[in-house]
Amino acid sequence: xxxxxxxxxxxxxxxxxxxxxxxxxxxxxxxxxxxxxxxxxxxxxxxxxxxxxxxxxxxxxxxxxxxxxxxxxxxxxxxxxxxxxxxxxxxxxxxxxxxxxxxxxxxxxxxxxxxxxxxxxxxxxxxxxxxxxxxxxxxxxxxxxxxxxxxxxxxxxxxxxxxxxxxxxx
Ligand code: XMP
Ligand code: MG
Numbered sequence: 544x545x546x547x548x549x550x551x552x553x554x555x556x557x558x559x560x561x562x563x564x565x566x567x568x569x570x571x572x573x574x575x576x577x578x579x580x581x582x583x584x585x586x587x588x589x590x591x592x593x594x595x596x597x598x599x600x601x602x603x604x605x606x607x608x609x610x611x612x613x614x615x616x617x618x619x620x621x622x623x624x625x626x627x628x629x630x631x632x633x634x635x636x637x638x639x640x641x642x643x644x645x646x647x648x649x650x651x652x653x654x655x656x657x658x659x660x661x662x663x664x665x666x667x668x669x670x671x672x673x674x675x676x677x678x679x680x681x682x683x684x685x686x687x688x689x690x691x692x693x694x695x696x697x698x699x700x701x702x703x704x705x706x707x708x709x710x711x712x713x
Contacts, residue, residue: 544709545689545699550681552703555691556590558680562661563594565678566631570597575629577601580642581619583635583700586692587663587680591633606642615645625655635693636664636683640672647674664688664705687711 550558566575577595579588581603592601605619630650637643643660650658661678668685687710689695690702696712 546686546707546709548704548706549683549686549688550705555680555703555705559587559590560594562678562680563591563596566591566661567596570595570599570629570631572597573629575599575631576623576625577631577633578621578625579603579633580635580646581605583693584633584663586700587635588633591661604646606646608642615642617649625650625653627654627656630655630658631678632658632660634660634662635691636666636688637662637674637676638666638669640670640674643674644672663691 577588577592577599579585579601582605585603588601588603592599602622603619604617604621606615607618608615632643632646634643647658659677660674662676663680664683665676665679665681666683666685686707687695688705689699689708690705692700693705694700695708699706
């Protein structure tokens with residue numbers, strides 16, 4: 544059940560514009576590959592790429608995760624090779640960090656020129672795998688979040704704002 548609104552449309556749009564401006568400055572001349580982690584980052588990637596004012600490309604990966612300690616695998620890989628590319632990984636939320644830790648390791652093994660992270664939301668208190676997060680939209684408390692692409696069992700992705708949800712998915 545949806546509880547309170549955490550960030551409204553205007554606050555999200557303003558923060559996404561700031562992130563886009565910082566990314567545009569840092570990646571000028573580098574033709575970065577924006578790499579979104581499906582499905583819940585799709586709305587964020589759509590808005591973020593439109594706020595980036597330099598040439599870039601974007602693509603998506605999808606992962607399946609079976610448990611906290613093992614069994615992360617790609618169910619959709621990148622379309623093009625990442626070798627020699629400047630990759631900006633885009634997530635909706637970093638929680639334990641285990642998902643991105645796996646992706647970072649894989650992209651480095653594939654010899655990307657650089658890999659940085661951009662997350663809309665960061666729930667730092669649940670972090671297990673530490674990592675540098677270069678671009679961060681908002682820090683959130685220990686609540687499950689829905690809306691703006693984020694779902695509870697497939698629901699609420701279409702909502703334009705971000706809300707806390709009363710329970711965590713099983
Ligand atoms: P880890 O623990 O690997 O988790 O950092 C990151 C993945 O879990 C998803 N996630 C959420 N999805 N609402 C969501 O809809 C949330 O509050 C939430 N917290 C984590 C996230 O999409 C990411 O892929
Ligand atoms: Mg996700």
